[in-house]
Structures are given as structure tokens and as C-alpha cells.
Amino acid sequence: MVALELIKAAQSGDRDALIALLREIESHVYRTAYYILGNEQDALDASQEALIRIYRKIDSYEEKALFKTWVQRIVTNICIDKFRKTKPTVSIEEHEMVFATGLLVEEEVLAAYVAKDIHDAIDKLPPHHRTVVVLRYLQDFSYNEIAESLDLPINTVKSYLFRARQQLQSLLQDYQKGGVRG
Numbered sequence: 001m002v003a004l005e006l007i008k009a010a011q012s013g014d015r016d017a018l019i020a021l022l023r024e025i026e027s028h029v030y031r032t033a034y035y036i037l038g039n040e041q042d043a044l045d046a047s048q049e050a051l052i053r054i055y056r057k058i059d060s061y062e063e064k065a066l067f068k069t070w071v072q073r074i075v076t077n078i079c080i081d082k083f084r085k086t087k088p089t090v091s092i093e094e095h096e097m098v099f100a101t102g103l104l105v106e107e108e109v110l111a112a113y114v115a116k117d118i119h120d121a122i123d124k125l126p127p128h129h130r131t132v133v134v135l136r137y138l139q140d141f142s143y144n145e146i147a148e149s150l151d152l153p154i155n156t157v158k159s160y161l162f163r164a165r166q167q168l169q170s171l172l173q174d175y176q177k178g179g180v181r182g
Helices: 003-011 015-037 040-060 067-085 105-124 127-138 143-150 154-171
Strands: none
Touching (some): 003 040, 015 127, 143 154
8 A cells, every 4th residue: 555545545534545555654754753852752752652642533634735844843843842842952863873894993993983073963953943954954855845844934944954064064063174072
């Protein structure tokens, strides 16, 4: 079954289709939540809340929007609500970093520092900038999909991304000078 068939079956009350649909999207939901919130526990909480909300509101999904943008809107709104309630903690776990095969130990260590610095820089962005960066560069959403997911004008999305890139450039300026932060 393709996703559209799963959606229609889930909307018609097919419990197995709904479970299959939720399983298909759960890793994307978690990834978005993790990169927006910055830590595993908050991401797990937000993911669970998003999946429950999707489960309860699957009947309200209309094909006017892409399913993935509808899902991202739900998880993003939940993450933004969590930001309003508490300030997130910044953490990254090195065991989650993926290294290209064949790297020397020194290169792996350097890659770990670079990855951590990039994640730390993204975590320092304001929530609305972090969200558009996550959707654009980690979830590979188009500008239109981001605008639709966040219910923002496309020019606002472009502005947020522009400002976020400026902030990241400033936060990661040591790399432009050839150095590694540590």
C-alpha cells in the first residue's frame, strides 16, 4: 500500500492501516522533534504527543495539503508549545553521530567535533529559526512546504532562513578561519 491508500484506509476506520501509517511517519516525527527541541527526552515526549494527535485527527486531514506537511505542522506546533512552557536543554549524544567508513581515527574525532559544533550552533538559534533550518536542511522541505507546515507566508520563511544562516555563519566563524572550535 502506498501512503495515500494508507491514509484513506485509516480515515475509513482501518485500525491496521492507521498503525502502519503511524509507523511509517514516526521516525520523521521524532527527527524533527529532536532537532527542534535539542534533547532525546523532550523529542520522545513531543513525538508521542504528535502521533497521538495524528491518530485522533486523521479524519480531519484533507488532501489540500501534502500529508507530510500536515504531519510536520502538528509536530512543529507541539515543539513550539513545549518551548513556550520550558526552556529546552541542549544535548547531543556522540553515539548517534554517523561517520563515513574509512575515516582515520583523527578524522573521526574531527568529524565528531564538527558535527557537535553544528548541532550546538543550531540549538542556539531562536525556536522559529531552528524550526525552518530543521525543516529545510534536515527534512529537505521546499520553501512552500515549510510555509504550509508552519502556516507562514513564504517570504517570512525565506527571511527566517536568511537570518538563521547569518546566525549560523557567525556561530561557526572559526571554521571559516580554518580553525576548529573545541
